[in-house]
Amino acid sequence: MTPNHSVEKIGGTSMSRYDDVLQNIWLRPKKLADGHETLYQRVFVVSAYAGITNGLLEHKKTDEPGVYALFAEMDDKRPWQAKLQRVLTDMLAINSSMFSADSLEKKRADQFISERMHDVQVCLEHLEQVCNFGHFQLDDHLHRVREMLSALGEAHSAYNSVQLLRQHDVNATFIDLTNWRSDTQQSLDDHIAAAFSAVDYASEMPIVTGYTQCREGLMRTFDRGYSEMTFSKIATITHASEAVIHKEYHLSTADPMLVGDGKVHPIGHTNYDVADQLANLGMEAIHPRAAAGLRRQNILLRVKNTFEPEHSGTVIHNDYCSSNPKVEIIAGARNVWALEVFDQDMVGDFRYGQQLNELVLESGVRILTKDYNANTVTHYLKGNKRRINWLMERLQSVYADADIRVEKLAMVSAIGSDMKIPGLLQKAAGALSAAGVNIQSVHQAMRQVDMMFLVSDSDYAKAVKALHETLIEQSDNWNQVKTA
The missing domain is CATH 3.30.2130.10 (VC0802-like)
Incomplete structure (x- = not known):
């Protein structure tokens, strides 16, 4: 049977403008090949809200230390604890802006993230105690700490999104790939395959954490590009018809902030080779390793502007080559x-x-x-x-x-x-x-x-x-x- 569903990733800056995402993406029907429209047949992989992962790890641009960076220093004053509380405060403020004060959705959202942040604090305190003994070195565990902290941001945004969608009568399903409080550990492929084995794409809208816990350790290879790998793997394992990335800007001929908004234009088509060159500069449409699976299965990748939903975006596929040689x-x-x-x-x-x-x-x-x-x-x-x-x-x-x-x-x-x-x-x-x-x-x-x-x-x-x-x-x- 030909797949109808698409797998779509929403970036952190877009996620912070959740009302726009709600109207422009989630509640905007998808047109199927037979002409019918539906809210379903779509899987959404969500990033953490803007700034949250910076607080949990370190600032991506300025290197200001987050919880992870402060914990790695093993300072006796434990500055990481205060930072963890500040991040929790930021998360709860997002919840307050999304849901009314006395709503059941807000109570659920607050309880969900507060419990997870408490789990992390207890875990890190115990790890500190263990590493006071010479037989245990902190460096041996830091990559696991980084993975655990990364999982918080995506779990927060995914859980909130499900609560928001259910308020609008959408049958949203929370798919938590963070493996929180689990005593089993699977490979990346097996974890995703198991999570989607019972999904009914025609009647439910899966909202998926951008972070996936697995034996391989996503952050060892992709660091903060892990959500793109999750997105790509879901698309290939579930045999999606299309992969879509929603960003806060078009993939354009240049940065409009530098050149001027009226002087740049979105690119209609390009190929994975061009996407690789952009990734090398840190301006990726998608991580090269994540793109490799899509390319091998010939899954079309589309990059769209969250705030211009009518625009078809940039289509990235294997065999595109400009009709005339040119700089794109x-x-x-x-x-x-x-x-x-x-x-x-x-x-x-x-x-x-x-x-x-x-x-x-x-x-x-x-x-x-x-x-x-x-x-x-x-x-x-x-x-x-x-x-x-x-x-x-x-x-x-x-x-x-x-x-x-x-x-x-x-x-x-x-x-x-x-x-x-x-x-x-x-x-x-x-x-x-x-x-x-x-x-x-x-x-x-x-x-x-x-x-x-x-x-x-x-x-x-x-x-x-x-x-x-x-x-x-x-x-x-x-x-x-x-x-x-």
């Missing part, structure tokens, strides 16, 4: 660390680069790209300053005779499904030069789906504007892009 997107990343190692002893020594790569991977930073010549290797990295400093110290101790330096830059990239345009590199470099942007480094692979420029961090916005204007707005394809 200008994207980038700020706070990129260029880590340069110069050492004449590396000439002809293949083991030198191998050990260097291992140290970079061990540091936990993300590699955007790298370049090298006979005696110099430069890695362009994304990560917090603490990890960069750790890496610098390790490199200095291992390569005592090398000259090692680090510089903060920005990366700006032109991306497209087919960019085999003669003179494109010259045109792009000319645009940056005309805008007064000095290029520190250039990267372009033979496949020609992306072109990267490393520039001063202070020139980031200027570079994005210059490339968008020259490569997209002034291109012959601009009218087609605007109507895509």
Whole structure:
């Protein structure tokens, strides 16, 4: 039987505007292939409300410590306890804004999250006591602590969503993949398959936690991209007809906050290759590993703007290639660390680069790209300053005779499904030069789906504007892009 159901993920910023999500997504009927409309035949994977995971772990952009980061420090004053209470206060405030003060839904929502937060506090206090003994080291348990704290945010938003939907006579079902207070542990695939074995897609609307507890440990591989893996696995295991990601913005030709809202336009179609390039910059439509399952099963992925429900969004599929070679997107990343190692002893020594790569991977930073010549290797990295400093110290101790330096830059990239345009590199470099942007480094692979420029961090916005204007707005394809 051909599947009718879609699997849809709602991001944290969208979830915080739950009234918009209610009207624009949940209560908006889905049109089936036979022309009928229904509220069902949809599975929703929800993220935590905006800011909650930052409080539970650490701030994604500023690295301000959350409960996890404070607990990992093992400070005798236990600052993590006060932080945990502040996060609970924030969660209860969300409940108060969603439900009337004397409603049964609010009482249920408050009791649900308060009990879970209490469980976490007791667990962490006991773990502290155990780790006071030399036989138990905190580092051996921190990845489990991180997983447990992550589970709270998604469980909170999923449970609340079910209460809200039932107020509107929707048969919503809470599917809790966090494995809370369970004495069994399954693989990721088995856990999801078991959770959906009895779901009737035609008559119920599953609301699913974005975090899945499993033997593999999602956060070990995906860290805070775990909800995308949950979303992808549900789509592939249940053989969904379509996968949809609801975000607070369109997948557009550039960031409208930088270029100007009237100068960018949503992209109608692209492929998973382009999505991978965006993910490399941290501006993912979907995590590459999560996309792999969709790609293998040829499940169409659609990225939609939560607040413009009439718009069909961006369709991502395997075989798309632009009809004419062109640049589709200008994207980038700020706070990129260029880590340069110069050492004449590396000439002809293949083991030198191998050990260097291992140290970079061990540091936990993300590699955007790298370049090298006979005696110099430069890695362009994304990560917090603490990890960069750790890496610098390790490199200095291992390569005592090398000259090692680090510089903060920005990366700006032109991306497209087919960019085999003669003179494109010259045109792009000319645009940056005309805008007064000095290029520190250039990267372009033979496949020609992306072109990267490393520039001063202070020139980031200027570079994005210059490339968008020259490569997209002034291109012959601009009218087609605007109507895509």
